[in-house]
Amino acid sequence: MTQISKAEATRRKILETGHALVLKKGFVGVGLQEVLKASGVPKGSFYYYFPSKEAFGCALLQQYVDGYLALMDQLLAADLPDGRTRLMRYWGAWLAGTEDPARGWAEDCLVVKLAAEVADLSEDMRLVLSEGTEALIARIAQMIAEARADGSLPGGAPAPGLAQMLYQMWLGAALLTKLSRDRAPMRQAYEATQALLVCSGHSHIHPDPEED
Amino acid sequence: MTQISKAEATRRKILETGHALVLKKGFVGVGLQEVLKASGVPKGSFYYYFPSKEAFGCALLQQYVDGYLALMDQLLAADLPDGRTRLMRYWGAWLAGTEDPARGWAEDCLVVKLAAEVADLSEDMRLVLSEGTEALIARIAQMIAEARADGSLPGGAPAPGLAQMLYQMWLGAALLTKLSRDRAPMRQAYEATQALLVCSGHSHIHPDPEED
DNA sequence: GGTTAAAATAGACCGGTCGTCTAGTAGCAT
DNA sequence: ATGCTACTAGACGACCGGTCTATTTTAACC
Known part of the structure; x- marks a missing residue:
């Protein structure tokens, strides 16, 4: 073979x-x-x-999201004290990569680097990335739900919306970190994440846009 | 002349x-x-x-941030019922631009489009954008502080950190919206912003990372 | 070992890249 | 009118972009 x-x-x-x-x-x-x-x-x-540069780009992105998702599943399968620990370990990885400690894995994120460029460039590449993030957010939501189920996290806003909102925040933080060459936004995101997960019982993030 | x-x-x-x-x-x-x-x-x-394409890029970005900041100052100077209204009007503009109603102004944001690309490409361009966002976040923080001063917003986490966190979230939301061609992330950001501003008294976002 | 198909490569192709250069035009002051 | 500066004009160079066809190398089979 x-x-x-x-x-x-x-x-x-x-x-x-x-x-x-x-x-x-x-x-x-x-x-x-x-x-x-x-x-x-x-x-x-x-x-x-x-067959083309675009196809190469798609393969590149597909490989990346597959690897990322696999890492997520690995984390989901890992036995850890509780769901909250698991979730925070994930966010912690944004700050400091699993292997390379100094260089967080946010600077290596292809979503951060390519999302804006690819979105207007190639529909195929856009879709790979878009579906990848969607799947990723679903896994985060699952983590939140499990952490709530085992009691390590209080209930609150619906998990899917919260997961998306958290991912957005980290994405923005990574972008700002890339731009400013300063990790402060990442730390800010980490702290905000903790706060949001704990006190999300008060902040109702509901999916109806009805209000003035 | x-x-x-x-x-x-x-x-x-x-x-x-x-x-x-x-x-x-x-x-x-x-x-x-x-x-x-x-x-x-x-x-x-x-x-x-x-003198060069890079200089052209710098001028382009500089012009953009100047215009953006001027718009912010205009909003800050506008007389509105209270500080909270002013702040939410700003976020509302992300969702639906001031003039063009359907097309929000998030799709027209050069920071969203260029941050990742420029960060590794040109130090000069990076600096223009980086300093621009810094100034922008400062103005958001000022809005928050004023809204608290006039009583339309409750106290809570320090304004600068909160402002940065909110901006990050919106940046990420805009990126995700660009990628997915779906405005749901933006709506999510809007709702989360409201919730965060009101209940930030409970969620302590403090700058010491001490906890297990 | 010779035939044949597949795997892999070389290099040309045309168009576009940024940037330079020199020649030329327009508008104004004296 | 003359001279001077601000500005326009587009050809030009060297190089690099993605793509394609023709060719060589490799392996498989009988």
Whole structure:
């Protein structure tokens, strides 16, 4: 089976190198030539592995969200004291990545880097990212629900809305951190998250927009 | 003095057209040629008005933040029933722009569109945007403080931190809205904002990260 | 070992990139 | 009118963008 995986290995190598490059320079900011050279793959080979740059971008994003979601599931399956700990461990990872302690994983987030660029550029890429975040938010909501079920978190606003709102906040925090080169927004988000989860019983976040 | 303003008018025209184009296609995604053609300005003239594409980008962003901040000051100076109304009017503008009702102004925000791209691309552009958001957050904090002073909003978490947290949330909401083509995140942000402003007395967002 | 199909590559293609340069026009002051 | 500056004009260079066709290398099979 090494023959099959040989091609797959090359494909993966391109994707991997592409990820790193795109994270730094954006999608349109990176040329195929650059990716290929960095991957040690000859230029002519690109269209053997991908039908177009856009398809390459989709694969890149798909691989990323798959990996991310898998990590989430791993966290969901991990046995930890309670649901609240699990949830806060997730947010903590935004601040400081699981392996690399200093560099949080917010600076490595492709959603943060590419969402705005991709949204107007390619419908296919947009969809991959959009569905990815949707699935992610669903998992966060699940975490909240479980934490409430085991009593480690008080009830309050509906979990799905709260999850979305929290994710939004962290997304914005990551963007602002990227922009200001200061981690204060991330810390702010962490503290706000704690506060919101505990006292969300008071703040009614309900899904009807009826009010003046 | 029409001579001076003639050149200035052309410069402004380039900036204006550039704004629209960049908003759709990103900064690196737009070529000078395209901007110039759309502006009706010949290609050779560009380097008379701007020393480089980067400088053009800085001017573009500077013009944008100046305009935005001016709009904020206008809102701050407007006489409205109370501070809370003023503040919520600001957030309301994110949802539905002042003039164009359907299309909220979140889709037209250059910070949302360019922050991630510019942060790694150009230090100069990054700084313009970063200082812009900083000033913006300060004005939001001021609004919160004034609303508390006139009694239309209860006290609670320190205004600067709250302002930053709210802005982050809206930034993330705008990004998610751009990505999903669904305004639900924006509505979510609006409701969460109301809840947070009113019940922030309970949720202590204090700047010490001491707890298990 | 020779045939054949698939995997992988080389390199040309055309158009666009930013930026430079020189020649030229318009408008005003003296 | 002359000279001077502000501004326009577009060709030009070197390079890089994504894409494609033709070609070579590799492996499989009998």
